Amino acid sequence: MAEIDVPEPFHSRAVALDRADRLAALRDEFLPAEGVIAYLDGNSLGRPLRVTAERTAAFIREVWGTRLIRAWEEGWMDLPTVVGDRIARHALGAAAGQTVVGDSTTVLLYKLLRAAVEARPGRDVIIADTHNFPSDRFVVDAVARECGLEVRWLEPDPRGAVTPAELRAALDERVAVVELSHVAYRSGAIADLAEVTRAAHAVGALALWDLCHSTGVVELALDDDAVDLAVGCTYKYLNGGPGAPAFAYVAARLQDVLRQPIEGWMGAADPFAMGPVYEPAPGIRRVISGTPPVVGMLPVSDMLALLSTTDMRAVREKSSALTAFAIAFADERLARFGVTLASPREPERRGGHVMLEHPAAAALVAELWELGVIPDFRPPDGLRIGLSPLSTSFLEVAEGLAVLERLLTRRHGHN
Amino acid sequence: MAEIDVPEPFHSRAVALDRADRLAALRDEFLPAEGVIAYLDGNSLGRPLRVTAERTAAFIREVWGTRLIRAWEEGWMDLPTVVGDRIARHALGAAAGQTVVGDSTTVLLYKLLRAAVEARPGRDVIIADTHNFPSDRFVVDAVARECGLEVRWLEPDPRGAVTPAELRAALDERVAVVELSHVAYRSGAIADLAEVTRAAHAVGALALWDLCHSTGVVELALDDDAVDLAVGCTYKYLNGGPGAPAFAYVAARLQDVLRQPIEGWMGAADPFAMGPVYEPAPGIRRVISGTPPVVGMLPVSDMLALLSTTDMRAVREKSSALTAFAIAFADERLARFGVTLASPREPERRGGHVMLEHPAAAALVAELWELGVIPDFRPPDGLRIGLSPLSTSFLEVAEGLAVLERLLTRRHGHN
Numbered sequence: 001m002a003e004i005d006v007p008e009p010f011h012s013r014a015v016a017l018d019r020a021d022r023l024a025a026l027r028d029e030f031l032p033a034e035g036v037i038a039y040l041d042g043n044s045l046g047r048p049l050r051v052t053a054e055r056t057a058a059f060i061r062e063v064w065g066t067r068l069i070r071a072w073e074e075g076w077m078d079l080p081t082v083v084g085d086r087i088a089r090h091a092l093g094a095a096a097g098q099t100v101v102g103d104s105t106t107v108l109l110y111k112l113l114r115a116a117v118e119a120r121p122g123r124d125v126i127i128a129d130t131h132n133f134p135s136d137r138f139v140v141d142a143v144a145r146e147c148g149l150e151v152r153w154l155e156p157d158p159r160g161a162v163t164p165a166e167l168r169a170a171l172d173e174r175v176a177v178v179e180l181s182h183v184a185y186r187s188g189a190i191a192d193l194a195e196v197t198r199a200a201h202a203v204g205a206l207a208l209w210d211l212c213h214s215t216g217v218v219e220l221a222l223d224d225d226a227v228d229l230a231v232g233c234t235y236k237y238l239n240g241g242p243g244a245p246a247f248a249y250v251a252a253r254l255q256d257v258l259r260q261p262i263e264g265w266m267g268a269a270d271p272f273a274m275g276p277v278y279e280p281a282p283g284i285r286r287v288i289s290g291t292p293p294v295v296g297m298l299p300v301s302d303m304l305a306l307l308s309t310t311d312m313r314a315v316r317e318k319s320s321a322l323t324a325f326a327i328a329f330a331d332e333r334l335a336r337f338g339v340t341l342a343s344p345r346e347p348e349r350r351g352g353h354v355m356l357e358h359p360a361a362a363a364l365v366a367e368l369w370e371l372g373v374i375p376d377f378r379p380p381d382g383l384r385i386g387l388s389p390l391s392t393s394f395l396e397v398a399e400g401l402a403v404l405e406r407l408l409t410r411r412h413g414h415n
Numbered sequence: 416m417a418e419i420d421v422p423e424p425f426h427s428r429a430v431a432l433d434r435a436d437r438l439a440a441l442r443d444e445f446l447p448a449e450g451v452i453a454y455l456d457g458n459s460l461g462r463p464l465r466v467t468a469e470r471t472a473a474f475i476r477e478v479w480g481t482r483l484i485r486a487w488e489e490g491w492m493d494l495p496t497v498v499g500d501r502i503a504r505h506a507l508g509a510a511a512g513q514t515v516v517g518d519s520t521t522v523l524l525y526k527l528l529r530a531a532v533e534a535r536p537g538r539d540v541i542i543a544d545t546h547n548f549p550s551d552r553f554v555v556d557a558v559a560r561e562c563g564l565e566v567r568w569l570e571p572d573p574r575g576a577v578t579p580a581e582l583r584a585a586l587d588e589r590v591a592v593v594e595l596s597h598v599a600y601r602s603g604a605i606a607d608l609a610e611v612t613r614a615a616h617a618v619g620a621l622a623l624w625d626l627c628h629s630t631g632v633v634e635l636a637l638d639d640d641a642v643d644l645a646v647g648c649t650y651k652y653l654n655g656g657p658g659a660p661a662f663a664y665v666a667a668r669l670q671d672v673l674r675q676p677i678e679g680w681m682g683a684a685d686p687f688a689m690g691p692v693y694e695p696a697p698g699i700r701r702v703i704s705g706t707p708p709v710v711g712m713l714p715v716s717d718m719l720a721l722l723s724t725t726d727m728r729a730v731r732e733k734s735s736a737l738t739a740f741a742i743a744f745a746d747e748r749l750a751r752f753g754v755t756l757a758s759p760r761e762p763e764r765r766g767g768h769v770m771l772e773h774p775a776a777a778a779l780v781a782e783l784w785e786l787g788v789i790p791d792f793r794p795p796d797g798l799r800i801g802l803s804p805l806s807t808s809f810l811e812v813a814e815g816l817a818v819l820e821r822l823l824t825r826r827h828g829h830n
Contacts, residue, residue, distance in 0.1 A: 033480055033483060041483065047479075053475040056475060064460075064463050065463045103518070104518070135704075137693075139679065142676060142693070243706045243709040243710065246705070264550040264554065265521070274794060289522055295657060
């Protein structure tokens with residue numbers, strides 16, 4: 001790997017920040033990636049922990065291979081709620097019994113949105129926003145169409161999030177559900193989860209949150225904030241692996257009144273009774289439909305064990321410092337090449353990633369990948385820098401952005 | 416492990432059958448399970464192959480851990496259809512481009528049943544049967560309720576399957592979809608897939624098949640039999656591991672007219688365009704909703720590689736011989752204790768498992784598990800013997816049933 005020349009004062013700053021980083025030692029828990037100078041896409045796919053490969057292999061040999069079907073009675077049946085409770089405890093600020101792992105985020109969004117709409121009979125509006133992630137918007141559209149509802153699309157500042165004031169202006173007693181992302185997948189802007197939820201409740205609506213880009217990087221307090229429903233993914237900041245199962249949170253007070261549409265044997269009160277009629281399980285288990293993805297739930301457990309050695313306040317603090325460092329580098333070294341910031345400047349309004357924009361973003365990302373610097377491209381012109389706090393150092397960010405600076409210098413013919 | 420005394424002539428017969436078994440060598444490809452005398456539940460959860468543990472670990476280290484997000488462009492995006500096509504080729508008798516892997520069987524049943532109902536507007540009846548697996552019945556009920564349809568429940572012989580004649584008597588032009596299992600999860604009876612599908616088509620209805628208990632053990636010819644839609648699981652005879660993702664088959668002729676209800680970014684024509692409106696992907700990809708379960712799809716690939724070294728005719732032949740052997744043992748050695756056969760006697764009407772019944776089945780299965788003999792209990796009185804052809808020997812079946820005979824002898828106080 002070639003030596004990366006990081007310009008001053010960023011090199012010294014990065015070294016100092018890494019030295020002062022209380023979480024720096026945890027970085028050794030992740031598998032190093034040969035040939036990768038800077039992994040700046042932890043918010044698309046988290047890196048595996050060192051223990052994950054061997055722990056998964058040992059599971060296959062010793063549990064699946066040896067206990068075989070008996071393992072369903074020896075722990076697998078409870079895995080969706082056991083892992084769910086650990087996510088709740090370490091990342092969501094939620095008490096046990098409200099979180100379950102399974103399906104994909106899209107499928108869980110569909111299930112919870114349908115359940116929410118049906119829990120508000122007589123109301124015929126869903127509120128959503130045009131900058132939300134495609135699956136969120138597509139599921140909102142699909143559920144509205146099939147249930148004969150209308151969608152009120154909010155159009156927030158593309159670099160911000162829906163504000164409580166914007167939401168209040170759209171709310172009335174026709175609204176059944178408000179569906180929003182906590183952290184915007186593109187800009188990284190944080191919505192005011194507590195205040196938005198309160199505003200929805202004021203007109204009797206439910207709030208359904210997509211937590212994909214906040215789980216494991218932004219502090220959450222779902223119980224204190226009176227959140228109704230939420231979904232999120234485990235393959236970003238929870239390092240669950242590509243396509244790892246998602247999670248759903250349903251507040252305890254709503255569990256017995258909600259009924260999700262995909263009724264399967266594993267969400268039934270007694271899965272092995274195999275009776276004639278579906279009777280939903282009490283509590284959060286009724287969110288489950290089919291057989292839980294046992295192998296898929298293993299890697300996230302390793303990250304939850306690591307998270308349990310620290311806390312979300314410390315993670316968030318490092319995350320804010322990482323994004324601030326990236327923004328300072330962009331301002332001081334990249335702006336002259338036409339790179340602009342498309343994320344909020346205020347740290348408290350920004351999640352774990354930074355969106356930079358440049359007309360040549362698509363080509364730049366392709367060149368960066370070739371060189372072992374891995375951010376993400378988001379159309380039309382976004383270069384997204386996702387900084388997973390536990391696996392990323394300040395020097396790594398500095399080296400990655402120094403390579404970007406070198407490419408921009410070459411492209412623009414000056415330095 | 417104690418020596419198991421297998422009574423004659425079953426011991427000699429088992430040894431001779433194993434010696435003549437052309438597939439016997441493949442048994443070494445599976446991980447041996449310490450302490451297990453006989454694994455008779457391959458139709459609940461197949462055993463892992465020897466290569467699977469290390470191959471999964473290598474994937475985590477070398478692909479996820481090293482290629483990171485780049486791997487989505489280097490193969491992961493296509494994995495659902497690549498693995499689907501291999502299932503189609505090696506197990507379904509179907510051409511490429513019609514099978515996709517993802518979700519759970521329950522979720523895929525929901526998606527395809529909803530799509531099928533909507534493809535037959537103006538029709539208001541679903542036909543299903545009361546002996547189908549709980550998820551099938553629950554999903555049929557749920558879809559009927561939400562779409563305002565009526566279910567015509569057929570009540571076949573509990574030891575058999577719905578016959579084409581029974582079905583024809585229930586069919587008329589109000590019927591949108593017929594939803595049935597190919598092999599019954601309890602009795603193991605095989606439905607006449609081709610003839611039932613033909614009967615459905617004769618009134619303009621679609622046929623949706625649950626192939627969970629036939630995939631990888633019974634020969635299928637989905638294309639030749641003009642099947643419309645099917646789902647199945649990969650953790651039984653395809654050895655995909657606990658909770659491995661399911662698969663869906665949609666005949667090419669129907670793909671562009673069907674629209675499934677859970678519209679997500681990964682089923683969109685261009686997932687990374689992230690445009691304002693969902694445009695379904697052409698072909699089978701539109702069945703996908705969320706991010707494909709990459710890690711969950713790995714183990715099944717190992718079994719498909721093994722299946723590619725033989726063919727379903729040979730697998731089915733061994734399967735029939737295994738179930739015939741188990742039935743002969745039950746008839747000659749266990750019937751005197753009140754054990755009865757609840758599966759078809761005719762080999763061509765029987766899938767890969769055999770259902771025995773005894774009033775004490777629940778207690779017997781618990782005792783067998785303690786001794787390392789692992790069949791399954793199915794209420795109220797079923798002792799199910801699932802014989803995965805590639806991983807099961809005749810002597811293993813003989814030893815397992817000999818232990819059952821010993822328990823029955825002790826319980827009944829005679830021999």
